Amino acid sequence: MTEVRSTICRFCHAQCPIHVEFDGGRPTKVTGVKDHPVYHGYVCTKGRNLPHYHDSDKRLLTSVRRTGDNQFQPIASATAMDEVGERLQNLLQEHGPRSIALYIGTHGYNNLASSQTAMAWMAAVESPMVFTSVTIDQPGKAISAALHGTWLAGSASIADADVWLTIGANSIISMLGPVNPAHAFKQAGERGMSLIVIDPRRSELARRAAIHLQPRPGTDPTVLAGLIRVILEGSLEAQTFVRRYSTGLDALRQAVDGFSPEYVEERADIPAESLVAAARLYARGRRGVATVGTGPNMSGRGNLTEYLAKVLMTLCGHWLQEGDEVPNPGVLVNWPPPLAQAVDPSPAWGFGEMLRVRGLTNTAAGMPTAALADEILLPGAGQVKALISLGGNPAMAWPDQLKTVQALKELDLLVSIEPAMTATARLSDYVIAPKLTFEQPGNTVLQEFLGVFSGWGYWSPYAQSSPVLVEPPAGSDVVDDWEFFYGLGQRMGLQLKVGPVCYISPKQQAQHAVVLDMVHKPDTEELWGMLLEDSPVPLAEVSRHPDGHVFDRGRLTVRAGDPSNTGRLQIGDPTMLGELVELQDEDWRHADDDYAFRLISRRLPDVLNSAWHDNESVRRRHRYNPAFINPVDLEALGIETGTVVEITSARAAIKGVVQAAPDVRPGVISMSHCWGDLPGEDQDVFNLGSNTGRLSDTSESFDPYTGIPRMSSIPVNLRVL
Ligand SMILES: Nc1nc2c(c(=O)[nH]1)N[C@H]1C(S)=C(S)[C@@H](COP(=O)(O)OP(=O)(O)OC[C@H]3O[C@@H](n4cnc5c(=O)[nH]c(N)nc54)[C@H](O)[C@@H]3O)O[C@H]1N2
Numbered sequence: 242m243t244e245v246r247s248t249i250c251r252f253c254h255a256q257c258p259i260h261v262e263f264d265g266g267r268p269t270k271v272t273g274v275k276d277h278p279v280y281h282g283y284v285c286t287k288g289r290n291l292p293h294y295h296d297s298d299k300r301l302l303t304s305v306r307r308t309g310d311n312q313f314q315p316i317a318s319a320t321a322m323d324e325v326g327e328r329l330q331n332l333l334q335e336h337g338p339r340s341i342a343l344y345i346g347t348h349g350y351n352n353l354a355s356s357q358t359a360m361a362w363m364a365a366v367e368s369p370m371v372f373t374s375v376t377i378d379q380p381g382k383a384i385s386a387a388l389h390g391t392w393l394a395g396s397a398s399i400a401d402a403d404v405w406l407t408i409g410a411n412s413i414i415s416m417l418g419p420v421n422p423a424h425a426f427k428q429a430g431e432r433g434m435s436l437i438v439i440d441p442r443r444s445e446l447a448r449r450a451a452i453h454l455q456p457r458p459g460t461d462p463t464v465l466a467g468l469i470r471v472i473l474e475g476s477l478e479a480q481t482f483v484r485r486y487s488t489g490l491d492a493l494r495q496a497v498d499g500f501s502p503e504y505v506e507e508r509a510d511i512p513a514e515s516l517v518a519a520a521r522l523y524a525r526g527r528r529g530v531a532t533v534g535t536g537p538n539m540s541g542r543g544n545l546t547e548y549l550a551k552v553l554m555t556l557c558g559h560w561l562q563e564g565d566e567v568p569n570p571g572v573l574v575n576w577p578p579p580l581a582q583a584v585d586p587s588p589a590w591g592f593g594e595m596l597r598v599r600g601l602t603n604t605a606a607g608m609p610t611a612a613l614a615d616e617i618l619l620p621g622a623g624q625v626k627a628l629i630s631l632g633g634n635p636a637m638a639w640p641d642q643l644k645t646v647q648a649l650k651e652l653d654l655l656v657s658i659e660p661a662m663t664a665t666a667r668l669s670d671y672v673i674a675p676k677l678t679f680e681q682p683g684n685t686v687l688q689e690f691l692g693v694f695s696g697w698g699y700w701s702p703y704a705q706s707s708p709v710l711v712e713p714p715a716g717s718d719v720v721d722d723w724e725f726f727y728g729l730g731q732r733m734g735l736q737l738k739v740g741p742v743c744y745i746s747p748k749q750q751a752q753h754a755v756v757l758d759m760v761h762k763p764d765t766e767e768l769w770g771m772l773l774e775d776s777p778v779p780l781a782e783v784s785r786h787p788d789g790h791v792f793d794r795g796r797l798t799v800r801a802g803d804p805s806n807t808g809r810l811q812i813g814d815p816t817m818l819g820e821l822v823e824l825q826d827e828d829w830r831h832a833d834d835d836y837a838f839r840l841i842s843r844r845l846p847d848v849l850n851s852a853w854h855d856n857e858s859v860r861r862r863h864r865y866n867p868a869f870i871n872p873v874d875l876e877a878l879g880i881e882t883g884t885v886v887e888i889t890s891a892r893a894a895i896k897g898v899v900q901a902a903p904d905v906r907p908g909v910i911s912m913s914h915c916w917g918d919l920p921g922e923d924q925d926v927f928n929l930g931s932n933t934g935r936l937s938d939t940s941e942s943f944d945p946y947t948g949i950p951r952m953s954s955i956p957v958n959l960r961v962l
Pocket residue numbers: 345346347348349374377378379535539631632633634635637638639640658659660661663675676677678722842843849850851852853913914915933934952953
């Protein structure tokens with residue numbers, strides 16, 4: 242008999258509500274929730290594939306321990322915790338806490354109960370070496386927020402913005418942006434919102450834009466400085482707001498002076514009149530959003546691009562103002578009271594743990610993940626000897642794959658919490674087999690949390706919570722990810738204090754820390770209950786609505802700020818404006834003399850980074866990551882779709898299978914990341930694809946603060962094989 246049950250897809254951060262059909266007790270089919278008030282029935286192929294991942298013959302049903310080269314044997318999860326706990330204890334004694342590092346990848350974040358418990362465990366062993374995918378993703382977001390300061394009323398949403406500027410994000414495919422972006426942008430367009438997109442590719446989102454600027458990759462700071470100059474030149478800025486709440490206008494004016502429309506036209510290769518039109522359109526709106534995606538964050542000077550996007554919002558007074566309605570007063574998360582008030586900047590780097598390489602430090606975006614491989618490889622006091630990877634795949638995802646894999650092999654102890662034998666799992670000493678989505682309770686707190694970034698998250702007080710749908714397969718021994726860290730804590734005699742996720746700031750999380758009972762283990766429902774105990778709407782109430790619900794949280798409007806408050810948004814940060822000066826001094830005309838192409842990143846709709854590529858349902862659609870190239874370039878090279886080429890950067894060479902794509906700017910190769918395999922095991926490009934991370938060099942052209950190297954806009958050459 243077929244039964245249908247409601248839950249949340251947690252395969253990516255979007256957390257779509259789904260209906261799962263069961264046949265004979267096993268999940269067989271996933272559909273979207275029709276007429277849903279927030280997601281409008283959306284579900285993607287990845288979500289539809291969830292039953293296949295649960296049932297996959299590639300899925301680990303027990304944890305495994307390495308017994309030799311590429312040889313693993315099943316191990317009980319409790320024994321794995323005993324052995325790993327003992328080895329970590331020995332490392333702690335011999336080399337100190339800094340020898341133990343944690344890496345939280347995308348599936349660590351998709352389950353905040355696990356990432357919070359993992360961080361609590363790291364705090365208990367007193368290791369500062371917590372790394373996440375944030376610093377190889379969009380580190381500029383947190384850095385720019387620190388440098389610019391924050392506006393306590395927050396920003397407009399897709400429901401009430403007049404204008405929306407997206408710089409190098411493709412929300413319609415990536416889901417980073419408003420929920421169900423295709424629907425949201427359509428509705429907003431019908432309401433009269435203007436969309437401007439800056440992207441070297443005519444992306445799915447760019448096709449919907451009133452103005453699409455298609456510049457040379459990596460020229461975003463130039464383009465944004467150009468937009469700012471047009472706005473200032475035409476006195477289009479929100480003068481009262483700027484005077485009252487910001488500082489640094491004169492320095493900004495001076496710094497953008499050289500970025501005339503003609504200069505931008507030549508350097509970024511976009512028509513001067515399009516730039517002017519975009520600036521005017523953006524400035525005309527009363528409420529607006531400027532949001533930056535992974536593309537520019539990975540293309541060099543990502544902090545500057547993110548910073549200039551915030552400067553644009555402040556310059557135009559685009560933030561919510563006194564009397565404006567707050568789109569989401571919060572359901573699971575306690576948001577600070579919305580005030581028309583600025584908070585001064587805070588340190589963006591230069592504090593906390595110092596790295597031993599490249600002068601890097603802890604940052605507002607966290608520890609620089611691009612330097613972790615060096616921290617493992619560099620001998621001496623403080624060397625990292627053990628790494629726990631939670632829901633991540635460093636060997637596929639980190640930049641500079643050759644160095645990364647060398648480092649992972651060098652470790653004394655590598656543990657992955659992973660449902661499949663991925664490239665990283667195959668290098669691990671222990672692979673801990675986790676429960677999958679349907680076997681875990683979950684809720685939408687992550688998506689609500691993302692609302693901290695302009696243009697992301699829910700714009701109504703929506704939440705969903707869902708119970709365990711199905712027990713793990715008979716005979717399996719799989720654990721909830723957090724239980725592994727709890728188990729280590731028990732064995733090592735540690736007390737775990739977990740930050741509750743109903744608070745947004747780490748400070749508040751520390752104040753309200755949940756002290757776990759280390760004798761009587763809570764179950765996962767109980768843990769979530771504790772992590773959300775102080776949420777504005779009780780979790781029990783949220784659970785009463787199986788398909789999620791828009792709660793009545795009353796009408797919340799922005800209140801006047803404290804008149805005596807002296808906080809100011811900084812639009813003339815000296816370091817960022819210094820980068821603008823450096824930018825102008827660059828010999829950009831000759832930067833690519835040795836390279837014919839720039840390789841840029843993109844996402845494919847049916848896969849999430851490296852996850853489950855070897856699943857048959859995925860393989861029916863994708864067997865490799867094509868190298869998308871404009872037909873004009875293909876013709877000039879005398880090649881066509883299907884031709885295998887070698888793509889060479891200053892660091893390394895990979896193979897690529899060419900595919901004609903008129904949406905890609907000429908001179909650009911658009912290629913997805915996290916494909917291929919370990920070096921030496923990836924010859925079969927038609928069946929594995931290739932790893933673009935190998936082209937990045939973490940020791941060259943990296944950001945001086947976050948360490949992120951070029952992962953997009955990489956200068957490359959192309960040779961027919
Ligand atoms: N060149 C280049 N490199 C990039 C990028 C790029 O655009 N270009 N993008 C970067 C970005 S934005 C990121 S975030 C990183 C991604 O970096 P990672 O997070 O390290 O990589 P993922 O492939 O997302 O890793 C997710 C892992 O979780 C596993 N997994 C799947 N389901 C579950 C589950 O239910 N539980 C657990 N515990 N694990 C599960 C998957 O098998 C997979 O191995 O890559 C970065 N690398």
